[in-house]
Amino acid sequence: MHLDRRQFLEVLGTTAFTAVGATPAGASGGDSHEDPMGMLVDTTNCIGCRKCEFACSQAHHLNDLPVEAFEDKAVFENHRRMDANALTVVNRFPNEEEPDKPTYVKSNCLHCLNPGCVSACLVGALQKTETGAVVYDPWKCIGCRYCMVACPFEVPAYEFLEPLAPRVRKCDFCAERTAEGKIPACAEMCPPMCLTYGKRSELLQMAREKIEERPDRYVHRIYGEEEAGGTAWLYLAPKEFEQLGFIHLGSEGVPVLTETIQHSIFRYGVLPLMLFGLLGATMRSLGPEVEPEPAISPIGQADEQTLSP
Ligand code: SF4
Ligand code: SF4
Ligand code: SF4
Known part of the structure; x- marks a missing residue:
């Protein structure tokens, strides 16, 4: 029987997690900061150089690989x-009209305004900072690993090969x-400036102006403005996002649902081991409203599909 990651974690959770005494320290879902910092990713300017991957690996000491x-x-x-070992990856999607x-x-954690991972973490290991x-x-x-189940973008990874102290990575x-006044490493190294770091409100304005100035260049939508309650990372694209591996999500934030579950658990003493199953059901209910085109896999998801340039 084939189990995908979520199904596996749901099964694992029902048998392995018995921390009845845990407290919902991370159940707040983080504050909804008025105007957090964000990143605008203009995919029409991305050249696939993977410098962002290199910069990220260096900044986080992920490996010793040279550029x-x-x-x-x-x-x-x-x-x-x-x-x-890769907190961000760049994937290529074909352009039927101009194959060359x-x-x-570029995909990575989108730093949700109301993050499901924070809401699902029973011990407060995931938190939203002042900057967002x-x-x-x-x-x-x-x-x-509740966070892995709760993330609507399927972002958190786990150090399964670390025998002593495996961590969630994202x-x-x-x-x-x-915190030292620098900009994120990926944005600093991105050559054609397709990554812009700044206040989310200003990035949204910038994105709207770009669409207005070049309506032929962009699909008239900003991914992350509404999805899952809004995210700090925002995307512009030349065609529908679902054709570029982005998961189609509604505008409702995940914590509304996960907090309801957690509060029930701790108020009425429902065993925490049930949370995995409930979270899994919750995430399925929040899942894609329409299926993405079958030839394209969701953002961040691996597949064995061979792509043409
Ligand atoms: S913001 Fe930092 S951690 Fe995130 S993808 Fe960019 S370099 Fe990596
Ligand atoms: S994208 Fe996933 S891991 Fe990142 S903040 Fe949102 S819920 Fe958490
Ligand atoms: S560094 Fe910038 S241009 Fe290069 S792959 Fe990353 S996002 Fe794209």
Whole structure:
């Protein structure tokens, strides 16, 4: 029987998690900051150079690979997803009208305004900071992986190969760098300036102006403005986002549902081991309202599909 990651975690959760005494320290879902920092990704300017992947790996000491290792374009033959050693990945999507100009999409944690991962974390290991970044504290994490089930964008990865102290891994919006007044490493190294870091409200305005100035260049929609209650990372694209691997989501934030579940658990003593199943059902109810085109896999999801340039 084939189980996908979510199904596997749901089954695992019903048998493994018995932390009845845990408290819902992370159940707030984080504050909805009025105007958090964000990133505008203009996919029409992305050249697929993978410098952002290199910068991220350097900034987070993920590996010792030189920049040349990220110049390998063969990786675009298959869609890749984030993992414990790659907090951001760039994937290539074909352009039927101009085959020599494919679209490249960088994916990573979108830093939701009301993050489901924060809401689902029983011990507060995931928190939303003052700037709007969603960060992780491995010292608090109990390894339940509820966050992985609760994320509507299927972002958090887990160090399954770490025998002693496996961690959940995801983009932290370069929280240490930004606390020092620097911009995120990926944005600093992105050559054609397709990554713009700034206040979310200003990025939204910038995105609207770009669409207005070049209505032929962009699909008239900003991904992340509404999805899952809104995200700090915002995307512009030349065609419908679902054709570029983005998951189609409604505008309702995940925490509304996960908090209801958690409050029931702790108020009425429902066993926490039931949370996985409930979260799984919740996420399925929030899932794609329409199926993406079968030839394209959701953002961040791996497949074995071979892509044409
Ligand atoms: S994209 Fe997923 S991991 Fe990132 S903040 Fe949102 S819910 Fe959390
Ligand atoms: S913001 Fe930082 S952690 Fe996130 S993808 Fe960019 S470099 Fe990596
Ligand atoms: S560094 Fe910028 S242009 Fe290069 S792949 Fe990353 S997002 Fe695209």
